[in-house]
Amino acid sequence: MGVGREAAETRNVISGGQQQNVIMARAISGPITFTTAGRQIPAYLQDPLRWPSAGNWDALAAGAHRARPDDSGDAVPPYVPRDQDSLIRTRLTRAASEGGLVLVVGDSTAGKTRACFEALRAQLPEYRVVAPAGGLDLMTAVEVIDRTGTRCVVWLDDLDTYLGPDGLEPGLLAELVRLRIPVLATMRHQQFEIFAAPERTYGAGTEQAREATAGARLLRQLDPVELDRVWSPCELERAGEAEDDRIADALAHHGPYGIAEYLAAGPALFQEWHRAARPGGRPRAAALIAAAVDLARTGLRPPYPLNLLTDTHEPYLAAAGGPLLRPESLDTALEWATRRRHGATSLLVPTQDPNAWDVFDYLTDHTHTPVPDTTWHAAFQHTTDSEDLTRLGLHAHDVAPGIAELFYRRAAEAGDTDGMFNLGILLADAGRREEAEAVYRRAAEAAHPDAMVNLGALLAATGRRGEAESVYRQAAEAGHPVALFNLGVLLADAGRTDEAEAAYLQAAEAKHPRAMFNLGNLLAKAGRRKEAEAVYRQAADAKHPKAMNNLGVLLTEMGRFDEAEAVFRQASMPEAPER
16 A cells, blocks of 8 residues: 555765763863863853843854945944744744754755844843854763752754764753753855765665765754745845945845855955956965865865965966966965955954955855866875764765765774764775775774664675674664664564564664554554554654555555545645745
């Protein structure tokens, strides 16, 4: 009846880390200084009463892009309400009550940081805001909040920079929920797509699962709010009601660009960069910017030291024409590339280190040419940290698999289990299954749960079902829902229906939609229709795409034709966006 049951999953969810131990800070007599595992807590985190309140916070401090200053020198235009404001604010209010993470995803300069900032000021003005500098500081901030009982919100602009074993991962998110700490985060579309790529599967006829993934297996737990770069007619109408010359100018001239995009001068700076590469322009400056853009696209975190930029930019300059372009001096090129334009930003962005630079992220988001091998290798030579190596491998995984293998192998050699796991995926995708198995085993022996799932899937695909069952059970004992689901598939294939039902039930209790669906199919086949109906409804509520269809088939077989028709109609309707 209906749609057949779902096949086992591999856990090819390119990974970025597992939870590490969280060690509570200790108070010291006298002037209070917190330490964690021998590490002194940064001064800005030690006293929550010094954290800004949301109602008095500054948009630029929050990370919003500058616009052209008005006559008073204000670089932050009035806020134009966005269509997604209600959804963002509803979720933020819920997170303040229950804990949890609200994620807003969009292109650079789509306005996501500003929308989150305005939501925070509107909904939680009395809350203190902590904006950790990185993953370790995030973990420390959670400890300080727990110890002091401060009512605050965690602000994570560019969420991808916090993902990993020494930062945000499912265990820490669970702790934030337990403590009822709201987290408000943004992430650029390009980064979200890299960290939340569709997982791969083995075997002909196996259906692909599209569970969002992250380095720390966290993004798949989230339902992000999408903020469009190009504004809707309603948003444009509201922009027309704003009494601000900058917004009026943007409304008149934005063309195919979004209003926030135009206000932040993104299109103008992008065009100026590309014009600079032409004869008679600023070819060395253009090459320096290109090097910084592509280093960012490799996943290498800023800032980028001047010597790295100067070494990396030479191939770009040579490709553009080299000496024939009569390139300017390095000092002249840097002065031009770092000059602020339109009162908004510069192409190369200063950092706290006077000899290192960041790059305007709009340029990174709108560059789609392949990253040259020379730049990948420059990033490889510049990176020593195993977590960063895994991150760079993740960025190279689909576009430069040979380069990705270099990154993953070096990370694996340093003992990074995510590097091992991702290397296993790469090798398996290339058909190098024996090598993949060896790497998965090494990661599984180091207790990497996703590696256990993939190892089990590989063993099952090669007919070693007994070994696969053993590996799945090992991961299932740790409560891994995909391991439980795959174990259920394996047992069902072997005709061990009662054991399969038990495995599916455990996975379903862990909110695994495909387990709910398969459990419903199993119950329906056994004639336990009432139980199957309840499980199908749970799977449908969990957004399983085929559960409604099978529910309709089941209701038809039970003679409940009116209900079945309503279910089929609902299944055929496009899902309405949450409001």
